[in-house]
Amino acid sequence: MLTDGVPLTDHHCHGVVTDDLDLPHFEELLGEGQRGTFESSIGLAVRRWCAPVLDLPPHAEPDDYLTRRTELGWREVSARLLRAAGTTRWFLDTGFGSDDLAAFAELAAGEVGEVVRLEQVAEQVIAEIGTPATLFDHVEAALRERARHAVGFKTIVAYRCGLDFPLVHTDPTTVASEQRLTDPQTLGRLIGLGARLGAELGLPLQFHTGFGDTDLRSTRADPLLLTDFLRSTADTGLTVVLLYCWPFHRNAAYLAHAYPHVLMDVGLAIPYVGHRSSAVLAETLELAPFRSLCYSSDGYGLPELHYLGAKLWRRGLGLLLDEWLAADAITVADAERLVAAVAHGNAKQHYPPIPYHGPTSSTHWG
Template sequence: MATPGPVHEALAELELVDHHCHGAVTADLAPDEFASLLTEGEAWPGVSPFDSPVGVAVRRHCAPLLDLPRHAPPADYVARRSALGWQDVNRRFLTAAGAAAFFVDTGYTAHPLTSPAELAAASGAVACEVVRLEQVAEAVAARGVEPDAYAAAFRTAAEEAVRRPGVVAVKSVAAYRTGFALDPTRPADAEVTEAARQWLAAGGRLADPVLIRHLLWTAVGLGLPLQLHTGFGDADLRLHLADPALLTDWLRLTSGTVPVLLLHCWPYHRQAAQLAAVFEQVYLDVGLALHHTGPARCRAVLEEALEVTPFRKMLYSSDAYGVAEFHHLGALCFRQGLADLLQDRVDADELSLRDALRIAAWTGRDNARRLYGPLVSAPARDPGGRPTRKV
């Protein structure tokens, strides 16, 4: 760990833009419910999620915000959380994240979660919406549509969704549904109609390769930044098919269109970095991996991701879901890990302090602000605490 210096001070004060996260639960959690939300897998008998890097990090870095000692035992932690109530717990962790804005994916609601407006009220920050396009497609199917009308109906529904107030981006979870080993070309109308006929007859979630290709090409035409889940996820994912390098041909075909944000990326963050280095429209983050590796290892993930990534191409996200601890822990890991590696480079005379402070501000806030536009009216501060223009 680097000796704390000016970069640590600057990142501690910087109001972040969390460009991809989810809501926090709106219910008090039983011990097993809380434990299950600490993991992308399951809470198996005899294997507690508290006995993992993220579980240890929660007890070390989140317990003090609940007025508990560091490393509080799991039973004490969960009991204190319940005693405070979910509203107070959410407020404490969301405000501790120190974010000026959260961009909230509203498309996954396996638990009752805060809406963007509720998250904004709890955090004192601005909360914008990220529209998940698979959910839009499935809503079109649920309403009923003829196969030859599906493509137009989906396009219309997606255009209506992105016109909602506060929407800043769209997202696809193609990595979960089919993986990225897809034909990169835009499917023909006849292909879409036939695929829609089969899907609408069978029902279920959207997982047809032709319709996923159609969804991705439709997303390009919407004009908003497109977020793509890549890499690390839950057991529903075939990890080798979530390697963003599989998107290379599609990225070549869509060059010059909309920004493509590769989310999470680990363990393919080096592949994502290469794509960001060679394709103008490609950006990345290492959200989710930050709090799952915890402060002990998040620097290594950030350092590997930044080996070749242009500094204007890396963004911050937490990908926090369910427990508000992850909104806070993601921000804490990002600040500490990035500050450590930048301060060490300053101390070794590999970076000037001025450059290090610019990289910190770009990555934590300004790259998102540049990509997503003049988002909101929350005040922002430069490293060092000087007020600057709106987020």
């Protein structure tokens, strides 16, 4: 396949758990609800594609898979799966899960950059100093400091109040002293600040859109709700990134088509849809310009998710391009350019070089 061996930049993912897992804890991390299950597309994908990486036959039974996982230990399992992904650069959202970039870089044998979560920084500032009138001056200072070692910003406003947040250009008169920010006015101001700093510093601003865990109201995570925000940032120099997107990936593809400063991925969906990854990529590429699509796994907790994100992306896109080539819809040269752009080229163009370098990485994009 044209996708085989192409190095990947995973422009959004998380760290892995540092414990051996029994069946309940493994399945808890396998799903986006309260608990996943091996009896699902992603469960089948784990058994089919991850099992051979752990020296098991394809389609190994769940009990055999977990027994082998325990025999090897979490560290060996993580190193095998992360390195088998063929990913050379990883951008970790440190607002959820492990924030140890060096430990992840050692496991993955690649370069690791940090994505800074806006809400986490604001909540840390509020916890330290309360909510004085100068709160957003302090938040800006904290974000600038974190940005010195970051490759991007991220917001989870979809979880907090929805993507139809108000566009707020001045500091709110009062800010609730919340451990978990949910006030729309405060969040709107925070995102505006993140957008301004992102444009100034050349750091893309990522948005969680589409499906997630049970804390999310999916009707408020449709990226079309960001239309006013996208119009307001179109000429500022900001790059806006729509993460995950499924089941709104066609909506996101339209936005990427309409607004040149918008990137997107279908990262979280690819491991979960398993064998149907080719269909999701085909629906996305119906309208999304090739320059706007990036690769991500959104792997969290289980290194299986990081590996499956890469394996099923390669397989899904490879099958799709084979179909296009057979129909004379694309040339081999154009297909190779498409693969390189999505795999790493688009991320290289829009994200800064990684400030932190892993133990086996080079010091340039290469």
